[in-house]
Amino acid sequence: MFLLNQIVEGMDVDPGLPAFIDPDGSAISYPEFGRRIRRLASGLTQSEDEFAAIGILALNSRQYLELMLAAAWAGKVAVPLNLRWSPRELAFGIADAGIGTLLVDEATAPLLPELLKLGASIPRIIWLGDGECPAGMVPYETLLADAPLQAAAVTETSMAAVVYTGGTTGQSRGVVHTQASLMASALNWVCMGGVPPASRCLLSLPLFHVGAIGIALAQMLQRATLVMVPAFRTDLVRDAVLRRGADVLAAVPTMIGMLLDDPDFDADVYRDLRAIAYGASPMPTALLQRVMNCFPNARLTQAYGMTEVGLAVGLTDRWHREHDMLAAAGQPGPLYAVRVVNDRGDEVPRGTMGEVAFSGPGIMACYLSQPELTAEVLRDGWLYSGDIGVMDAAGIITLLDRKKDMIVSGAENVYSVEVENALSSHPAVRQCAVIGVPDDRFGERVHAIVALHEDQMVDLDDLRQHCAPLLAGYKHPRSLEVMANLPLSSMGKILKAELRARHWSNSARSVN
Numbered sequence: 127m128f129l130l131n132q133i134v135e136g137m138d139v140d141p142g143l144p145a146f147i148d149p150d151g152s153a154i155s156y157p158e159f160g161r162r163i164r165r166l167a168s169g170l171t172q173s174e175d176e177f178a179a180i181g182i183l184a185l186n187s188r189q190y191l192e193l194m195l196a197a198a199w200a201g202k203v204a205v206p207l208n209l210r211w212s213p214r215e216l217a218f219g220i221a222d223a224g225i226g227t228l229l230v231d232e233a234t235a236p237l238l239p240e241l242l243k244l245g246a247s248i249p250r251i252i253w254l255g256d257g258e259c260p261a262g263m264v265p266y267e268t269l270l271a272d273a274p275l276q277a278a279a280v281t282e283t284s285m286a287a288v289v290y291t292g293g294t295t296g297q298s299r300g301v302v303h304t305q306a307s308l309m310a311s312a313l314n315w316v317c318m319g320g321v322p323p324a325s326r327c328l329l330s331l332p333l334f335h336v337g338a339i340g341i342a343l344a345q346m347l348q349r350a351t352l353v354m355v356p357a358f359r360t361d362l363v364r365d366a367v368l369r370r371g372a373d374v375l376a377a378v379p380t381m382i383g384m385l386l387d388d389p390d391f392d393a394d395v396y397r398d399l400r401a402i403a404y405g406a407s408p409m410p411t412a413l414l415q416r417v418m419n420c421f422p423n424a425r426l427t428q429a430y431g432m433t434e435v436g437l438a439v440g441l442t443d444r445w446h447r448e449h450d451m452l453a454a455a456g457q458p459g460p461l462y463a464v465r466v467v468n469d470r471g472d473e474v475p476r477g478t479m480g481e482v483a484f485s486g487p488g489i490m491a492c493y494l495s496q497p498e499l500t501a502e503v504l505r506d507g508w509l510y511s512g513d514i515g516v517m518d519a520a521g522i523i524t525l526l527d528r529k530k531d532m533i534v535s536g537a538e539n540v541y542s543v544e545v546e547n548a549l550s551s552h553p554a555v556r557q558c559a560v561i562g563v564p565d566d567r568f569g570e571r572v573h574a575i576v577a578l579h580e581d582q583m584v585d586l587d588d589l590r591q592h593c594a595p596l597l598a599g600y601k602h603p604r605s606l607e608v609m610a611n612l613p614l615s616s617m618g619k620i621l622k623a624e625l626r627a628r629h630w631s632n633s634a635r636s637v638n
Contacts, residue, residue: 128306128313128487130198130286131277133346134163141349143324146188147370149354154188156349164274166196170227171275179288181225182334183207183216183234184254185356189266190333191342193229198286198305201278205288205300206334209357210538210598213237215298217244222494223288223300229266231255233356282306282487288494289336291433292532292541300494301433303336310487311336311436312343314459318440320344320427321374322401326351328372330358330381335537337406337429340437341376360388364395374401375424378537379409380568386416393420405429405437406537407569411452418446430455430523433539434509436488438462439523454524455515462486466517471505479516481529484509531622533562535570538600542622545603548596549574549589554582557612559620560603563629574603575625577611584608 137145137160144153154162170180180197182204184190190206197204205223207216216237220228228248230238232255241248253263286308288300315321321344329345329352331338345352353372355362358381366372377385382404385391402417402424409417409428417426428441441456458464465473466480474480489509492500503510512530515523533540542560549558557577562570578584586606593602613621 128282128309129280130195130305130309131280132309133343134160134195134199136349139349143349144351145346146352146354147326148188151369159192161274162270163192163196163199165270165272166192167200168271168273168275169269170196170200170202172271179203179205179223179225181205181207181220181223181228183209183237184229184231185209185233186329186333186354187254187356188354189254194287194339199277200275201280201284203285203288208290208334208598209234209332210600212595212598213240213244214596215598217241217246219290219298220246220248226250227252229254232257235260280305283491285491287339289334289433292539292544299496299499302491302494304491307436307488307490308339308343310461311340312347314461314488315340315344315429315437315440316347317461318427318459319442320403320429320437320440321348321350322425323348324350325374325400326353326370326372327374327376328353328355328363328366330355330363330375330377332357335406336433336436337431338376341403360385360390364390367395367399373398374403375399376403378406379404379413380536382409382417383413383567386420396421397423399424401425401427403427403429405431407534410569414452428456432511434490434503435484435511438484438486438488439464445522451522454522456523457521461488464517464523466515476517476519479514479526482511482513482515482523484511533570533572535562535565535572535600536568540572540601544597545572545574545593545601548593549576552584552589552592554578554584557620559612559622559625561622561626561629563605571604572601573605573607573629575607575609575612577609
């Protein structure tokens, strides 16, 4: 029986390795961490509010994961909120998930007045920061009750977390993960060898992403050590390696590129790095070659999945080193089945292009309160990803394109319709299309193509300022093209394939 709570139960055993090494260098053992989780769960159940959903709007920290596990232990639901969302997007998530308790820190507390102005109702706000607790909030440490809580009566299908992803309709969707799906994703990552035993994993990925949650849980399943940084910065990564002994790095390709491009980068600092786990977007082959040259002793593992699926597929170090497979996504782990299908859902022969579909205990239960959208992607136990790829005779998947109108920029999913809805409300814009185009730093960048009303002018800065109150910064267009008219089909639909083709003509695939 797969239960997330089994990770907490296992913390009674002390492996002799710390569960966490905090930024100040202090360590916390697994038994101590487990006791804190149970005490926190007890405090959460003593709340007078009836809301089961607990929102987290904060930078990475040990307490962040402590709260997620305590919520599951108490039978409540954790909702990690995207730090890069605009206040309008955050207000939507708070209302959509029914969040009754919200955790904030120094970085996010300044957003509260705007959230309240937008109508967000938050009965209880928990202060996770280091400084003095602001008026009207509850200090985090006071939630730890004296007596630990016995685990709530949960099953494999009990909701454990709601993680938001972009929406094809222009509205974010809450992906419901259960006790079983979060546990299965983490266990699958362990089985794929993504977590070396007895390692100290530096997690620089934000914990509002399923991949980061999965890697953190996998580290705990191995009873290894987590080293957190609040957010990715090259100096914080270097400090974590030098002062806290981190020997595994989990990051997205953009972060790794920034690390290598840092003027202060010194390969000798990272000579003891045992492994690098990367994912959320493909890593350009040229960058992968640099990584292999700069970190010759580090084992490489690429993770491929999605918010709805978790850590399903991995390209292990063997394929990086022994085979010319650097452009591949990898092979399914043992807890997932993956197939490539045609438009009817029939599996196609190996080597034939089609849509990638997933099955297994790690896939989501549903989209929160959206049964129609759930039915579109989840059919007969298979999750249809919208990714177009091929599978070879060894079961290795290579991604070629996307069926969905989506851009992956700096490992963040951007659905074109979200940006198009924002741009269309600009008074100068008559037509618009948003596509992903190749970008050396971010893999893909958000590129806007607009046609303007007569006698109107607009530049990129105008459009970005217009988007600021409507969209997270990573969704703003990074480049602009102005056309007299956008190409249309006979039905009046913008021909995005034609617009994209001009930018991807020199690439073997249409995604980065």
